[in-house]
Amino acid sequence: MGVVVGKLAIVGQGLIGSSITRAAFAARAAREVVVTDASAKVRRRVTELGIGEARVVETAADAAAGADLVVICVPVGRIVAVARDIAGALKDGAVVCDVGSVKAEVAAGMRAALPAAVHLVPAHPLAGTEFSGPDAGQANLFSSRWCILTPPERTSAEAVAAARAFWEALGAQVAIMSPLLHDRVLSVTSHLPHLIAFSIFHTALRMEEEFASEVIKFSAGGFRDFTRIASSNPGMWRDIFLSNREPVLETLARFRDDIETFARAIEAGDGERLEALLSTSRLTRRKIIEKEHISLQPAREEALPPLISPYASDD
Amino acid sequence: MGVVVGKLAIVGQGLIGSSITRAAFAARAAREVVVTDASAKVRRRVTELGIGEARVVETAADAAAGADLVVICVPVGRIVAVARDIAGALKDGAVVCDVGSVKAEVAAGMRAALPAAVHLVPAHPLAGTEFSGPDAGQANLFSSRWCILTPPERTSAEAVAAARAFWEALGAQVAIMSPLLHDRVLSVTSHLPHLIAFSIFHTALRMEEEFASEVIKFSAGGFRDFTRIASSNPGMWRDIFLSNREPVLETLARFRDDIETFARAIEAGDGERLEALLSTSRLTRRKIIEKEHISLQPAREEALPPLISPYASDD
Numbered sequence: 112m113g114v115v116v117g118k119l120a121i122v123g124q125g126l127i128g129s130s131i132t133r134a135a136f137a138a139r140a141a142r143e144v145v146v147t148d149a150s151a152k153v154r155r156r157v158t159e160l161g162i163g164e165a166r167v168v169e170t171a172a173d174a175a176a177g178a179d180l181v182v183i184c185v186p187v188g189r190i191v192a193v194a195r196d197i198a199g200a201l202k203d204g205a206v207v208c209d210v211g212s213v214k215a216e217v218a219a220g221m222r223a224a225l226p227a228a229v230h231l232v233p234a235h236p237l238a239g240t241e242f243s244g245p246d247a248g249q250a251n252l253f254s255s256r257w258c259i260l261t262p263p264e265r266t267s268a269e270a271v272a273a274a275r276a277f278w279e280a281l282g283a284q285v286a287i288m289s290p291l292l293h294d295r296v297l298s299v300t301s302h303l304p305h306l307i308a309f310s311i312f313h314t315a316l317r318m319e320e321e322f323a324s325e326v327i328k329f330s331a332g333g334f335r336d337f338t339r340i341a342s343s344n345p346g347m348w349r350d351i352f353l354s355n356r357e358p359v360l361e362t363l364a365r366f367r368d369d370i371e372t373f374a375r376a377i378e379a380g381d382g383e384r385l386e387a388l389l390s391t392s393r394l395t396r397r398k399i400i401e402k403e404h405i406s407l408q409p410a411r412e413e414a415l416p417p418l419i420s421p422y423a424s425d426d
Numbered sequence: 427m428g429v430v431v432g433k434l435a436i437v438g439q440g441l442i443g444s445s446i447t448r449a450a451f452a453a454r455a456a457r458e459v460v461v462t463d464a465s466a467k468v469r470r471r472v473t474e475l476g477i478g479e480a481r482v483v484e485t486a487a488d489a490a491a492g493a494d495l496v497v498i499c500v501p502v503g504r505i506v507a508v509a510r511d512i513a514g515a516l517k518d519g520a521v522v523c524d525v526g527s528v529k530a531e532v533a534a535g536m537r538a539a540l541p542a543a544v545h546l547v548p549a550h551p552l553a554g555t556e557f558s559g560p561d562a563g564q565a566n567l568f569s570s571r572w573c574i575l576t577p578p579e580r581t582s583a584e585a586v587a588a589a590r591a592f593w594e595a596l597g598a599q600v601a602i603m604s605p606l607l608h609d610r611v612l613s614v615t616s617h618l619p620h621l622i623a624f625s626i627f628h629t630a631l632r633m634e635e636e637f638a639s640e641v642i643k644f645s646a647g648g649f650r651d652f653t654r655i656a657s658s659n660p661g662m663w664r665d666i667f668l669s670n671r672e673p674v675l676e677t678l679a680r681f682r683d684d685i686e687t688f689a690r691a692i693e694a695g696d697g698e699r700l701e702a703l704l705s706t707s708r709l710t711r712r713k714i715i716e717k718e719h720i721s722l723q724p725a726r727e728e729a730l731p732p733l734i735s736p737y738a739s740d741d
Binding site for chain 2: 237257259288292295297299301303306309310312316317318322329330336340345346348349352359360362369370372373374380382385386388390391
């Protein structure tokens with residue numbers, strides 16, 4: 112791709128931040144890379160790792176000074192505070208991205224914190240691993256992954272193009288949508304699944320107590336995946352649920368309706384209706400796979416472990 | 427282990443049935459193995475495959491005649507019918523297992539269908555893959571997997587010991603519990619997760635229509651796992667939900683309460699309460715991993731793909 116940014120500043124060197132640092136060097140996307148982290152321990156570790164010979168500085172403002180592109184890679188709950196910290200140091204025309212998984216509320220806070228002459232292009236790369244910290248970063252983390260940009264309405268086309276070029280240089284596939292659509296889409300594809308996984312874990316724990324039996328030990332298909340999701344960082348998810356409150360609660364209400372429809376068919380013993388409901392999911396899943404909606408990453412998709420199904424079927 | 431069964435009959439040669447055939451030969455668990463399947467196509471395929479030189483016969487009654495152990499490996503909805511088919515052919519003292527994922531209702535139906543001189547030891551091996559049919563069978567499918575036995579109260583200890591020895595010969599770890607406890611445990615560790623996965627798929631589809639946007643395409647952490655679950659066989663899951671109706675509906679009611687607790691904390695913007703709720707899941711998950719409740723199979727567990735988390739955290 113070649114150089115798409117002059118001076119790149121990356122605030123936060125956890126999994127995503129350090130992956131961006133690695134990916135930017137691997138792609139030679141920037142002429143100069145300056146990074147920082149609120150934690151002195153993390154800054155030391157990044158220096159030790161010598162990731163792509165990035166220059167490590169002490170504060171977000173130091174990193175942002177004179178940068179053409181600043182990427183804020185801190186948890187949702189801290190993004191606006193970082194925007195305030197760097198506001199005075201940013202040069203006119205600088206582009207600022209975050210990488211948070213909630214957009215509307217946080218973007219409004221960032222926009223208010225940043226000078227008018229700075230371009231805000233909020234970003235959400237749909238990528239990650241279950242690990243955290245600078246050692247967990249991977250240069251290819253964004254490769255063939257979606258990165259959703261949610262620029263405010265009057266953002267200059269040049270700033271959006273610059274942000275797009277940057278994420279594409281890291282290997283991501285860019286989609287652009289409104290912050291509200293992003294938050295609604297993610298409320299069903301990410302936030303609700305997490306809320307459910309956390310909840311069902313509580314359900315299983317209560318049943319263990321009541322039956323005085325080790326329920327979870329006998330995890331068959333489904334639950335194992337849920338418990339992996341439920342082991343995600345609680346502080347991070349608290350912030351996500353609270354920052355995306357309305358879409359999450361709306362999606363939850365829709366989900367409640369849908370599960371109610373299934374429950375009514377089970378309660379009525381209506382096998383025909385139940386099978387029709389179950390078949391829709393399967394057919395759609397197949398359609399989705401055909402359209403490669405989900406399997407953007409064939410290599411990783413193939414590495415999925417086998418589903419555990421309760422018994423063989425002859426069909 | 428050596429021979430633990432004289433004549434073994436396996437009715438149904440789908441994924442589970444053909445895996446049992448393969449595993450029994452690999453372990454030399456039986457002196458003689460006779461198999462059958464309702465589908466002529468499957469019977470032909472098993473003959474072609476020559477799995478462990480099993481003798482392939484036309485009917486379940488032919489297979490069961492004179493057998494010391496009969497394992498019924500057909501979907502939940504057909505188990506009782508097979509028990510009726512073989513009832514007249516079974517010798518006194520024969521042991522009969524099924525492999526269905528619902529026990530109470532089906533076991534009662536089987537018990538009523540079988541002669542009093544035949545021992546019933548219902549079984550549920552917690553093993554499977556997303557594939558079906560005789561080609562999908564694996565000799566090591568049950569290796570280090572739980573197999574739950576739910577013998578009716580007055581079952582002879584010898585019959586239970588014989589069934590246990592057989593499943594252990596296939597590599598499984600045997601647990602014994604009441605049919606009702608089994609059905610309640612599985613309602614939370616398997617049936618509810620499937621019901622949720624099917625439901626959330628409908629939720630996402632409705633949102634795609636309403637927003638005229640490709641919602642599912644942007645699957646982040648969580649949803650991808652759900653869509654895999656939701657691609658399970660609809661007819662099979664119809665039978666499971668209907669056969670285990672009361673436990674499934676009871677567990678669903680508990681789950682509704684738990685998700686309501688989370689929703690109230692989000693609605694109230696109560697970050698402290700929310701984080702406490704989220705932390706319980708994580709701590710318990712850690713405890714469970716330490717106790718090796720879930721990771722009975724380290725090799726497969728390691729093969730799990732990375733979780734997708736929305737951004738890095740510094741902790």
